Amino acid sequence: MAFHKHAHFTPAEQRLAAIAKALGHPARIAIVRMLAQRRACVCGELVLELPLSQSTVSQHLKELKAAGLVQGEVDGPRVCYCLDAAGWAVARELFGDLLAEIPIATRAAAAAPDCC
């Protein structure tokens, strides 16, 4: 069933998994890229540029916010979203740590099958 047995994994594994899960949808990747490119906050502009309804975009933003990757601030009648620098620092670090554990493919290793 779905009473996920997360208790047995390290905090770093759980945090990285949560971040990866938040990025595990093309729309959320696209949202992050849009927020990164125009550094200023884009509020409902996201809805205009995405092939999704307003409520769906709002939910995606909620998930990104829950993962600590995005911040939202109320700015008058609208809400101003931007990337959460602290969250992305964590993402960089945790993903970097993981990649550091993984051997990089060399030409020799690519020639011979690298399994077994």
Added chain:
Amino acid sequence: MAFHKHAHFTPAEQRLAAIAKALGHPARIAIVRMLAQRRACVCGELVLELPLSQSTVSQHLKELKAAGLVQGEVDGPRVCYCLDAAGWAVARELFGDLLAEIPIATRAAAAAPDCC
């Protein structure tokens, strides 16, 4: 509904999302780390070290394989799993590209709220 409107996103966004989704579970992060540490193939050892049943571990491996992050080769009576170097090269590149688009937090930017 869940007929995901992925058609409107770029191939890179979709591929990165698929990779991130595959990593979006602590058990799969743990599996990747285990395969990275003992570079030799661990077959059913994964089951012994994870708090999950054999069938559940097999499903997680299947998802990692579908995402191109893990390879499996039949080795006699057992199956030999290892990381897929090519897949991880793509993961490195795509995630690196994304991170390159995202401004790194500076001390000044951290002092002032970086939103709006």
Added chain:
DNA sequence: ATTTGTTATCGTAAATCGACGATAAGCATT
């Protein structure tokens, strides 16, 4: 050919996801 050990698949159940429309909530302006 049968047995043994390992892995994959099937079937199932509860929870979550992804999407939408409709509605509520919040803030400015009128």
Added chain:
DNA sequence: AATGCTTATCGTCGATTTACGATAACAAAT
């Protein structure tokens, strides 16, 4: 106070995920 604009939440639907036990498939050894 009422209107208008923007965003969040609610309710709903089907699909997917996570997990398990049970069973099938498969390779090696007996």
